[in-house]
Amino acid sequence: MTIDRKIKMIVEQALSEDIGIGDVTTEALIAADATSRAIILAKQDLVLAGLDVCRAVFQHLNPEIEFTPFAIDGIHVRTGTEIAHLSGITRDLLTGERVALNLLQQMSGIATMTARYVDRIKGLKVALLDTRKTHPGMRQLEKYAVRMGGGRNHRFGLYDGVLIKDNHITAAGSVTKAVELARQKANHLLNIEIETRTLDEVREALAAKADISMLDNMHLDMMREAVKLVNHKAVVEASGNVTLETIRAIA
């Protein structure tokens, strides 16, 4: 539900921003009762994400627009594939076009890029996690697109996960004290993750029973050492300098 409502809000905001007092060109040139058919076509290979959002755009303009999808979110689609057919009032098809394509392209772009990374770590016992670097108001949809590309979501915000960063450690005095404070004060349903930058910090985090250690900007060798240290006693995450070239080695 919430995702439906989120979609509705984003669609409304995007359409209102684009249309304002009206699509002056379409209103001047297209008869109010003219109807048309339209096709959404893949212009490149991609992993699809956002088809429901795309449909929501047109149906927000006019609930009677028929939207027939030929694919579903999460699948690989080749150049030239017909993704969906639309039919209905021409004015609404033209007025909604830009907003619908913007959202579909942005979300499929994320899914496609995620899939390329995930592809590199295929077969390994690791997962690709996302970040909080999203566009305002779009976090849920952008994190959904990551899932469609085969990635997993890290926390959604500052509220659904404890992640202790270097500034927090400095303020608390030490890794040990930081983990203790978090255990004592934060909601006990949340795991405690801590960013570590040296092997000493990894050891300290382990001793303090942090649930997850994020290895921040470590070299490959140091990471290897760290993973040995942890030895499955906690979950390990790697962060920083992850590119299509480095990801397999890191994983």
Add this chain to the structure above:
Amino acid sequence: MTIDRKIKMIVEQALSEDIGIGDVTTEALIAADATSRAIILAKQDLVLAGLDVCRAVFQHLNPEIEFTPFAIDGIHVRTGTEIAHLSGITRDLLTGERVALNLLQQMSGIATMTARYVDRIKGLKVALLDTRKTHPGMRQLEKYAVRMGGGRNHRFGLYDGVLIKDNHITAAGSVTKAVELARQKANHLLNIEIETRTLDEVREALAAKADISMLDNMHLDMMREAVKLVNHKAVVEASGNVTLETIRAIA
């Protein structure tokens, strides 16, 4: 004003999305009255855009945070430059960090890329125009970033400019009829722009006294021909296949 209000709304939406019921880590680890200083540093060469938005994020969290900028939007900044200093309640500095940096990076990214294109057409009597391919709710800020990079804005939405596309022409019957209809029905304060794809369409648009002709996906040679045809009797825009490599030749 409206831009201030827009910034306020975006900042509120972004913070609310990120913080939800609270920054559990910071609230557990940082004393409520602890204060800190922070520096915003350029990690790469960039054209700055979004400094006011960045300030707005922190001051929305706490109006008493001091924000001292050492640069202004629109200037080129080198790696390592200190862009701004902040001081105030540590909790608010940590809680606002991600949202502030997200916005600053997204906007500066657009300004930087725009500036690279604009740089290629320096000295020529042309302007770089943007599109409506923006993120929901972010159009005003993203178009502002284009201006900071030296570009100019095309229309903001479907309401503040007549732009006749191929579907409109088909529906109207011909370029001539489309321009006539637009002149007759649309607000007379708006110019009439038309997408043309052949030299014949360019000629027809000219004869119909369209104010602006957009040359859509034409080859360089055809564009040259088209510009000759128009011969300053209307404004000409080129669209499609514009990259850092091709832009100078097109211009």
Add this chain to the structure above:
Amino acid sequence: MTIDRKIKMIVEQALSEDIGIGDVTTEALIAADATSRAIILAKQDLVLAGLDVCRAVFQHLNPEIEFTPFAIDGIHVRTGTEIAHLSGITRDLLTGERVALNLLQQMSGIATMTARYVDRIKGLKVALLDTRKTHPGMRQLEKYAVRMGGGRNHRFGLYDGVLIKDNHITAAGSVTKAVELARQKANHLLNIEIETRTLDEVREALAAKADISMLDNMHLDMMREAVKLVNHKAVVEASGNVTLETIRAIA
């Protein structure tokens, strides 16, 4: 669409303002399941505008109210004509009555007055334009009513047309400079209109290639002179002292 959404918002605002926590009289006196029929009758000759808004009021209260229109917006209606029939739950018919009639009367009032002015300039090659003197939140509906009365809309707001007034000219230094600045800085999809008050200003505007000259508060003789000067090289508008008596002469 946007107009539908605007109507929905206005209807919601108006009903909520009128009903508050409830129509205490109707709730006390009318059984919840009682049904009735009602007729909307023209009490004077008028040009109809707002029938959809009227229907929206009742159907917002109860989507099952049947609303059968016997006229459409834009037509002349004589005293005593039945404009629409309604049937449904009595409570909803009584509760919505005042809001529905308020909107219908306000909009039809504008359409009727507009039609009287338009009638005076019948046969001439001119159009009657409206202004931005509207009630807060009602601009789209009031401008719609002008169209229903046969008038045309001037710009909808400060954003969809450049209109240079005397204060702008003073600030810019001269008519010429004002037009130049506007051409250079404003969105190139907008025409440039300028208010002129003397024949010299008209000449200057013409020389500066302003797209539209508004003749502000000029006497008939001066207007005639101005129109000669412009000689179809730009669009001319007249503003100020337009009454039912003067409009034909001005036109």
Add this chain to the structure above:
Amino acid sequence: MTIDRKIKMIVEQALSEDIGIGDVTTEALIAADATSRAIILAKQDLVLAGLDVCRAVFQHLNPEIEFTPFAIDGIHVRTGTEIAHLSGITRDLLTGERVALNLLQQMSGIATMTARYVDRIKGLKVALLDTRKTHPGMRQLEKYAVRMGGGRNHRFGLYDGVLIKDNHITAAGSVTKAVELARQKANHLLNIEIETRTLDEVREALAAKADISMLDNMHLDMMREAVKLVNHKAVVEASGNVTLETIRAIA
């Protein structure tokens, strides 16, 4: 407070409707830091209403605009009187002008017309009451303007007064039953007013102990008779056909 908040909402709605993405003319022509002075002048004799709203418009655009009033709401102002001085950023003064004047003119128009009616009944023991025929969202301000013109407010909506109309009476069966039902079911803090159209109805309302009788569209003679009947045992209101010519006789 509520009135302040209402004003804020109306001002915000009106400005947002007028400005949209920006005042393109002013932004193109006026320097961002230019400052000016402005005077609000009465162009005709009027009773002032809306000065605070007017100030709110400009200060919403820019809290630093200085607004110095030389009058207060409710006073008679002669043609040519300087009502207020403004000084501040030129852009904000120009951008806010239309919205501020719209509201001031609409409200002063109501106050002025009210005052002319009130003037006709001076010296008599009666009050001039308003109706619910207002513009959407503007009821509180329009009723405020009535008070500034010397009138009194009837109920604000369907929720703060019981007013039994002919349809209610028909549905209830009789005047007596209608009053009984209202007394039994409606909030006992509300008086009960009933519309009467014949002397019999007036008698019945009196017998049923209605608190207020509205004489609906009665002739002067019948009204006189009705007032005698009531003989101060209830409050009497007259409604319908009240014009500047008839109001004294009715009163």
Add this chain to the structure above:
Amino acid sequence: MTIDRKIKMIVEQALSEDIGIGDVTTEALIAADATSRAIILAKQDLVLAGLDVCRAVFQHLNPEIEFTPFAIDGIHVRTGTEIAHLSGITRDLLTGERVALNLLQQMSGIATMTARYVDRIKGLKVALLDTRKTHPGMRQLEKYAVRMGGGRNHRFGLYDGVLIKDNHITAAGSVTKAVELARQKANHLLNIEIETRTLDEVREALAAKADISMLDNMHLDMMREAVKLVNHKAVVEASGNVTLETIRAIA
């Protein structure tokens, strides 16, 4: 209508507060297309209130959930009674459960307690009135629950009834002056109620023709005396120290 809209808003607010970005447990454990049946069962004897609100919660999550009520608001329900059956998508049933039950329990709790008080004064010519001591945003629903329990509503807010309290009397100077001022300035459709604490104040209120006297925190003897004084010339209310033990005597 307004009550429907109010319910919608409360349901939306409550669900959004509870669900946030999603019901992580249910989404992880329950298949998206699994369906279930559920029963709402009375765990104790109660007077039902809120069944429509309860239905609204589930249907807001998914309009296709079937909700079959076996009771209606306002009736006494015994422990073990099946109040309603639900069937539909399991995820939606589980996700909505807490919010739906919270509202049903809160409202039925109020109705049940009200009914116990009303039961004590059965047969007497008095009514049980509520107060403005409600939870933010819940006043309409909580006052509805009072009605379902057999009580009557006092005013809904500060706007639909005049209630003069001791501070108002002090400020006005005397009971007499306070009533006079209220009659003169407040909307004449509202009755005037005054809080009295001594027999002298009751007498003065009577002389000033207050419509209602509230006896505030008086002993039983004094109340008896007060009621005699008033002798049906005004309505009398008792306030303060009303418990299940004292209510019959007071009544």
Add this chain to the structure above:
Amino acid sequence: MTIDRKIKMIVEQALSEDIGIGDVTTEALIAADATSRAIILAKQDLVLAGLDVCRAVFQHLNPEIEFTPFAIDGIHVRTGTEIAHLSGITRDLLTGERVALNLLQQMSGIATMTARYVDRIKGLKVALLDTRKTHPGMRQLEKYAVRMGGGRNHRFGLYDGVLIKDNHITAAGSVTKAVELARQKANHLLNIEIETRTLDEVREALAAKADISMLDNMHLDMMREAVKLVNHKAVVEASGNVTLETIRAIA
């Protein structure tokens, strides 16, 4: 911040609900410029919660009201203690009184009751946790009040903790499968809590490495057994039948 914004929204909603178009009594009886002092007094022993909310109510009405607190949230206050002094415009003090006291009483009521429970388990190594049984929109404030009373918060909503209930277990097939699914699919920053009702389920949860076991409605003896089983390998919570009488034994 978010809590500040939440408070602002609740205060706005509560005031708007109570005041509507205005406090008719106060506006009729109290001069606009009259000022007063007021004292908030404890009428019974209580644990204070909501003082900031109380202040926010008055300052929302008028930012110039002076509010001087003599206590802070979380402390025990005896009958008769002066909690705060207020001074400012009399109208605002009277108009805000009911809403401010409602919130202060509701929140202090929760804190006081929580403190009584917490008092019973003093000295034991357990914490008192709250539930999601809150009023719509009030969850953050009501959970804050629990903390002020010495309790701790369980999850805030369905999004910040995995809590597997009996229906989830049934749907998943077994305790083991439910925990596995949750580990696999839910955000890895969240702990996994499971409701158990038999010792077998406790053993299974333990084997499946659930992080927290909630003992649902178990008898004291069974709980004792369960706690032995768990033997500090997971966190244990008890739920159901917790009263002031039973809480010590359970703890």
